[in-house]
Amino acid sequence: MTLVYQSTRDANNTTTASRAILQGLATDGGLFTPISYPQVELDFAKLKDASYQEVAKLILSAFLDDFTDQELDDCIAHAYDNKFDTPNIAPLIKLDGQYNLELFHGSTIAFKDMALSILPHLLTTAAKKHGLENKIVILTATSGDTGKAAMAGFADVPGTEIIVFYPKDGVSKVQELQMTTQTGDNTHVVAIEGNFDDAQTNVKQMFNNAVLRKKLAEHKLQFSSANSMNIGRLVPQIVYYVYAYAQLVKTDQIRAGEAVNFSVPTGNFGNILAAYYAKRIGLPVGKLICASNENNVLTDFFKTHIYDKKRCFKVTSSPSMDILVSSNLERLIFHLLGNNAEKTAELMTNLKKYGQYELTNFDSEMLALFAAEYATEVETAAEIKRVYETSNYIEDPHTAVASAVYQKYRTKTGDDTKTVVVSTASPYKFPVVAVEAVTGQTGLSDFEALAQLHNLTGVSIPAAVDGIETAEVRHKMIVAADQMQAAVEKDLGL
Ligand SMILES: *Cc1c(COP(=O)(O)O)cnc(C)c1O
Numbered sequence: 001m002t003l004v005y006q007s008t009r010d011a012n013n014t015t016t017a018s019r020a021i022l023q024g025l026a027t028d029g030g031l032f033t034p035i036s037y038p039q040v041e042l043d044f045a046k047l048k049d050a051s052y053q054e055v056a057k058l059i060l061s062a063f064l065d066d067f068t069d070q071e072l073d074d075c076i077a078h079a080y081d082n083k084f085d086t087p088n089i090a091p092l093i094k095l096d097g098q099y100n101l102e103l104f105h106g107s108t109i110a111f112k113d114m115a116l117s118i119l120p121h122l123l124t125t126a127a128k129k130h131g132l133e134n135k136i137v138i139l140t141a142t143s144g145d146t147g148k149a150a151m152a153g154f155a156d157v158p159g160t161e162i163i164v165f166y167p168k169d170g171v172s173k174v175q176e177l178q179m180t181t182q183t184g185d186n187t188h189v190v191a192i193e194g195n196f197d198d199a200q201t202n203v204k205q206m207f208n209n210a211v212l213r214k215k216l217a218e219h220k221l222q223f224s225s226a227n228s229m230n231i232g233r234l235v236p237q238i239v240y241y242v243y244a245y246a247q248l249v250k251t252d253q254i255r256a257g258e259a260v261n262f263s264v265p266t267g268n269f270g271n272i273l274a275a276y277y278a279k280r281i282g283l284p285v286g287k288l289i290c291a292s293n294e295n296n297v298l299t300d301f302f303k304t305h306i307y308d309k310k311r312c313f314k315v316t317s318s319p320s321m322d323i324l325v326s327s328n329l330e331r332l333i334f335h336l337l338g339n340n341a342e343k344t345a346e347l348m349t350n351l352k353k354y355g356q357y358e359l360t361n362f363d364s365e366m367l368a369l370f371a372a373e374y375a376t377e378v379e380t381a382a383e384i385k386r387v388y389e390t391s392n393y394i395e396d397p398h399t400a401v402a403s404a405v406y407q408k409y410r411t412k413t414g415d416d417t418k419t420v421v422v423s424t425a426s427p428y429k430f431p432v433v434a435v436e437a438v439t440g441q442t443g444l445s446d447f448e449a450l451a452q453l454h455n456l457t458g459v460s461i462p463a464a465v466d467g468i469e470t471a472e473v474r475h476k477m478i479v480a481a482d483q484m485q486a487a488v489e490k491d492l493g494l
Contacts, residue, residue, distance in 0.1 A: 003065050005032040005231060008334040009345035017064040018126035021119075021232035022136075024225030025207045029348070032231050033331045035339050038062035040281045042242065044257075048250035052089035053080050055243045056118075056236065062281070063235045064122070071125050079118035079236075083107045085462065090114070090240045092247045092420070095391040098263075098406060099253070100399065100423045101244045108178060109426040109464045110320070111271065112149035115228075115236040120153045120160065122232045123224060127159065134222040137492065138162040139206060141199035141227065143267065144171040144319045145425065147189070148178040150226040155184030162226070163188040163491055165199040165484060171319055172430055173446045174465055181471040188491045194481035195313050197324050202484040203227070212485065215494055228270030229327050237274030242283055244420055254418055259286035261419040263406040265398040266290050266298060267321035269328035271422060272370075276332065279369065286417045291405035292374040293318045298326060301359075302372035307347075308356040316377055317397040317433040320425070325351070336362040371413075375404035383407070384437035394457055396425040397433045427453060428462050 005020040007013035009030030015023070020032035040062045047055065056076050061069065080089050084105045093100045106113025123136060136159060140150050147164035154162040166179060168191040179189050192199055206212055207223055216222055228234060241262065248254045262285065264272040272290055279285040292298050293316045301307045309324045316322055334344045336359065350357040375383065380397055383404035387395050395403055403421045410416070427434040431449035436442060438456060447469050454461055479487050488494075 003038060003063065004035050006035045006339070007031070007341065008033050008330050009341050009348065011341040016066040017231065018066050018129055021064075021122050021230060022126045022130065022132070022224060024223065024227075024230045025204070027208065029204070029208055030341070030345070031229050031328070031331055033334055034063065034277075037277075037280045038065065042282050044246055044249045047242065047246040050246060052239070052243055053077070055246065056080065056239045059239045059242060060235060063238070067122075067125065067129075071129070075118055075121035075125055078121045083113075083117055090243055092244050093393070094253070095387065095393055098403065099244075099248070099418070099420045100393070100395070101240065101420050102423045103240060104396075104423065104426040104429070106149070107152045107464060108145065108149045109429050109462050110145040110149060111422075111424040112145045113152070114240060115233040116146070116149040116153040116226060118236050119226055119230065119232045120157045124157060124159060134217070134220050136160045136224050137216065137221050138226045139203050139223050139488065140164050140225070141196065141203040142166045143196040143322055144175040146227065148175065148182070151179065151182045151184065151187045151189070154226070155182065155187055157186070161186045161188070161221075161492065163190065163488055165190050165192050165203065167191075167195045167199060168193055168478060170195055170315060170322060172432075174429060174431070174468065175319070177468045177471070177473070178464070180473045180475045181468060182474065187475075189475035189477070190484070190487050191478040192481050192484060193478065196322060197313065198481040199484070200227075200325065200327070202481060206485055206488065209485075216492075219492065219494060221492060227327070228268050234270055234274055234277070234328070237271060238278045238281075241275050241278035241285075245283055248418065248420075257284055259284045259417055261286045261289060261415070261417045262422055263289040263291055263402040263409070263419060264422045265318065265321055265402040265424050266292055267323040267326065269298070269326040269332065271424070273328045273331055276369070285369070287371045287409075287415065288369055289402070289406060289409050289419075290370055290372040291402040292372070293321045293380065293401050294374065294376055295322050295324060296374035297324050298329070299372045299374045301329070302367070302370055305359045305362070306356060307351065307359070309351065310355040317380060317430065318401050320398055321401065333359065336366055338363065371409055373405040373408050375401045375408070379404045381433070381437040384434060388438045394427045394434050394438060394453065395423065396427045396430050398425050399423040400437075426462060427457070428465050
């Protein structure tokens with residue numbers, strides 16, 4: 001039987017995996033979400049020796065079950081190849097008192113590559129499967145990393161165009177250059193005067209704009225999303241949780257069946273939700289630790305069950321987590337309410353209307369799987385230094401948030417279950433913060449810091465940032481947040 005993906009806001013809006021990937025976001029504004037879980041045999045005696053690609057095949061064929069074996073094999077082979085700088089794809093590193101799962105070995109040195117290297121292939125495969133003739137337009141709001149990773153995945157993929165919006169002052173210099181120097185005739189990058197939430201809200205509005213959709217169709221175009229709202233982003237992220245667990249078994253750190261905690265630096269709630277799905281198919285997960293930076297709306301939510309976005313937006317050293325509206329939380333809310341679309345839609349309406357909602361009558365056992373804490377800017381920098389001193393290893397600021405929060409959690413609860421800190425970016429992506437935290441030096445440029453980081457770690461400068469300072473800037477458009485649709489129409493010649 002084919003797995004059903006249902007909109008979180010309408011019980012009658014159901015579809016299959018490949019169609020959900022094509023559509024991106026449901027037209028009712030909801031997110032396509034599995035309403036039951038596939039049977040997956042997680043036999044770690046076997047999985048401990050499986051390659052990343054083999055684990056990917058196991059998970060993808062279970063969740064994306066209307067793709068053929070051949071289609072998935074092709075997608076996996078195109079995605080997890082030598083774009084990654086290590087054959088392990090996602091190495092697990094043992095540090096003092098924790099394990100760091102490095103998800104930053106792809107082309108943009110951040111974890112978005114894990115899913116965005118496969119999404120273009122899933123999307124074009126799904127289009128072919130369904131005889132779609134329209135060109136697919138990927139519309140993406142990014143807080144820094146998604147945009148670049150999506151463009152790296154989609155650049156010059158036939159039958160696609162990609163338009164990326166980022167907050168002009170909300171990303172690091174390296175992140176900005178990574179985007180504005182992007183090559184590929186089908187790539188478009190637009191800076192907006194506003195923050196990530198402005199960008200994301202306007203992108204969502206464009207998706208739900210029936211007039212705009214009609215106009216696109218007249219030009220043989222249709223939108224899809226590379227944001228983590230797309231189920232084609234979420235499912236490939238389940239893979240590395242299973243893979244990491246298998247590595248722990250393989251290296252005798254745990255017995256098969258022993259629970260493991262994951263501390264996840266969280267923004268849009270996609271990464272940690274994938275861990276939740278891994279748990280649902282039988283991965284022995286203890287706690288899912290939801291780690292936030294000073295934009296701690298999720299910490300408050302898990303503690304009070306009230307989601308309240310009416311607060312100051314802070315620009316922090318972990319910009320990919322500078323988010324006040326965590327889109328993927330809607331999927332967990334839906335599950336917490338017993339897959340109730342009507343109630344979920346009501347809460348999302350409250351969020352839009354009043355800037356908040358309160359979760360009531362939920363599955364408290366499910367919610368108790370999660371622990372939540374946040375790390376301040378000072379705590380994050382201190383954690384980078386602590387880990388360097390104890391393990392001679394430099395974490396990027398996002399990873400350091402998860403690492404600091406894990407330390408807090410452990411101190412507070414005494415829970416000494418083995419814990420994996422999900423490491424979402426290379427320190428080379430945020431070199432100034434990393435070097436400043438370790439050495440106390442201030443006023444370094446990004447490029448001076450890159451060289452310093454190399455001296456401190458001995459790790460060579462990744463190709464993703466090497467030479468970026470002098471690369472040609474190809475994208476220079478800046479618009480007001482309310483002019484995003486006009487920019488799209490211009491880019492597409494509508
Ligand atoms: C996107 C991102 C996150 C947040 O992940 P979500 O799935 O949005 O919660 C954390 N760290 C880095 C480096 C990222 O790029």
